[in-house]
Amino acid sequence: MKNRWICIFLAALLLLTAAGCGKKEAQQTAEPAPPAQAEQSSAAPQTPDAADISAPQGETADAAEAQNLRVACWGDDLGLIAARLKDFEAAHPELTVETVQYASETEFLTAMGAGKLPDVIWCGYDRSRLELLAAKGYLAELDGLVDSLCAESAYFENVLRLSALSGHVYFLTPGFTLTAFSAPERVLRQAEKIETVAQFDEIFRPYCPEGYGWTTREIAMNWFMNDGLSAFVDLTTGTANFTQARFYEILDFCRQFPVEFEAATAEQMFRTIELYEPLCILREYEHYERLNGDKPGVTIQPLPFSAQDGYGVRGESYLAITSGCQNSAAAELLLREAFSLPMQKRACVQYKAGSEEDVDVVWCIPVRKVLCDILWRYSDADVPSDLSEEELGFWKADIEETNKAYDELLAMIARADHFEGGGDRTLYEIVTEEAARFFDGACTEEEAAQAIDRRAELYLMEQR
Known part of the structure; x- marks a missing residue:
C-alpha cells in the first residue's frame, strides 16, 4: 500500500507545474497559411498495433527523410515529455527523433511562421493554442486513431474524445x-x-x-x-x-x-x-x-x-500531428505508444528513492484504464502473509477503504465532459x-x- 505522506510531495509537484503554466507568455505571432492536406479516404483509416510497425514509411520520396520524425515541444518544465521521447527513440533505432524544445508557445509560433512546421507537437500547459491551430487547419484529424484505441475498450473513451472540435479530434492527452x-x-x-x-x-x-x-x-x-x-x-x-x-x-x-x-x-x-x-x-x-x-x-x-x-479535465500534456507531417506512420506510432502501458506509467508515475521504502509516486490519472487497476485496485492477495492479527485487520480495512475511493474516482472520471x-x-x-x-x-x-x-x-x- 502507498504511504499517505506521498500526497505532500504530489501537492508540491502540482503547484510547481501550475507555477510554470502561469509564467508563459501571451503574445501573438503571425502564422503562415496552413499547408494543404493530402487527400484522405472518407473511411476511417485502419490503425495497426505499435508492435506491427517496424519501419514507418513517410510521405516523402526521400528514404532518409522517411526515417526522421520532427517533434516540437514546449511547456516541459519537469522534463517528462523529453524522457518519453528518449524512450521512444531507444525503442525504435530505425527512427531519428529530432526534438526541438521551445521556451514558449510564442517561440514555437515564430519558428512556424518561418516555415519550420514539425511532424508532431507535444506540449504542456493549456491546450488553447492547439485549438486555434486546429481551427486554422494546421492539425491533422485523429479520428481513426481514437476509434482504434476506443475499440480496445482499454481507455477512458470520454477523455480521449474531449478535444473534439466540429466533430473531429485533433489532439490527445495521455494523463490528466x-x-x-x-x-x-x-x-x-x-x-x-x-x-x-x-x-x-x-x-x-x-x-x-x-x-x-x-x-x-x-x-x-x-x-x-x-x-x-x-x-x-x-x-x-x-x-x-x-x-x-x-x-x-x-x-x-x-x-x-x-x-x-x-x-x-x-x-x-x-x-x-x-x-x-x-x-x-x-x-x-x-x-x-x-x-x-x-x-x-x-x-x-x-x-x-x-x-x-x-x-473538468486538466491534461498533463497534449499531443497532435500537424497537417504538414512528412512521416505520418512514425507520427501515429508515437501517439499510439504514448498510450501504451510502459509510456502511460512513465507519464503518470514517478519513482522516488531514498526513503525507508522506495515508492512509486502517482501525480496524474493515466488514460489507460488497466494501469489504473494495477495502481489502485487491491485484493487480499496484496496483503503480506507474515502479519499479526492486529496488523492484518489494519491492512484489510485500508484495502477496503482504498477500493471504495477508487470506485468513487472511476464514477467521477465517467462524468468528465470538458x-x-x-x-x-x-x-x-x-x-x-x-x-x-x-x-x-x-x-x-x-x-x-x-x-x-x-x-x-x-x-x-x-x-x-
Whole structure:
C-alpha cells in the first residue's frame, strides 16, 4: 500500500507545474497559411498495433527523410515529455527523433511562421493554442486513431474524445487530473449543484463569518470561467459581451476573496481540489474529519457556477500531428505508444528513492484504464502473509477503504465532459487583468467590462 505522506510531495509537484503554466507568455505571432492536406479516404483509416510497425514509411520520396520524425515541444518544465521521447527513440533505432524544445508557445509560433512546421507537437500547459491551430487547419484529424484505441475498450473513451472540435479530434492527452469542489456532506448535499452566487452565500456564509479566505480571487474567477467564457464570447462571430448583469455579479462576488490565501480563514467548509488518485478522495475525508471532529461524509462535485454538468479535465500534456507531417506512420506510432502501458506509467508515475521504502509516486490519472487497476485496485492477495492479527485487520480495512475511493474516482472520471480552464488563455488573461483594475478601485465594474469587450474583440479579430 502507498504511504499517505506521498500526497505532500504530489501537492508540491502540482503547484510547481501550475507555477510554470502561469509564467508563459501571451503574445501573438503571425502564422503562415496552413499547408494543404493530402487527400484522405472518407473511411476511417485502419490503425495497426505499435508492435506491427517496424519501419514507418513517410510521405516523402526521400528514404532518409522517411526515417526522421520532427517533434516540437514546449511547456516541459519537469522534463517528462523529453524522457518519453528518449524512450521512444531507444525503442525504435530505425527512427531519428529530432526534438526541438521551445521556451514558449510564442517561440514555437515564430519558428512556424518561418516555415519550420514539425511532424508532431507535444506540449504542456493549456491546450488553447492547439485549438486555434486546429481551427486554422494546421492539425491533422485523429479520428481513426481514437476509434482504434476506443475499440480496445482499454481507455477512458470520454477523455480521449474531449478535444473534439466540429466533430473531429485533433489532439490527445495521455494523463490528466480532475478539477473538483469539496465540502462536508452535512453542509453541501451531493445533489445540490451550486448555480448562483446567492446559493453559494446561503450555503457557506454561515460557516465563514470572517469572509472567504481559503480560496483566492483567481480561483473564484475560474469557477465562473470554467465553461470557456461561452457566456460572454462568441468565437464564431468574434464578438464579446461582458457588459451584462451576470458579469457584474461575478466581479462583485470575486471581490469578496483575497488575492492570496489567508491562514486565519484557511480551514473553511469548502475548497477546490485536483483529483489524481484515490488518496485524494481519502484526504478530503480526513481533512473535514479533523476540521469538524465528527467524521462527516464528503461531497465532491464539479466546480460551482460551471455551465458544464460534469468534471473538468486538466491534461498533463497534449499531443497532435500537424497537417504538414512528412512521416505520418512514425507520427501515429508515437501517439499510439504514448498510450501504451510502459509510456502511460512513465507519464503518470514517478519513482522516488531514498526513503525507508522506495515508492512509486502517482501525480496524474493515466488514460489507460488497466494501469489504473494495477495502481489502485487491491485484493487480499496484496496483503503480506507474515502479519499479526492486529496488523492484518489494519491492512484489510485500508484495502477496503482504498477500493471504495477508487470506485468513487472511476464514477467521477465517467462524468468528465470538458477541459478545465476555458480554452483560450489570452482571453482569460484579458478578463483577469481588467477585473484587477476594478478590484483595486481604479474603475467601475461597467468600465472594466467595456475594456474587456474592446480588448477581447480586437484579439479575436486578429485571430480570424
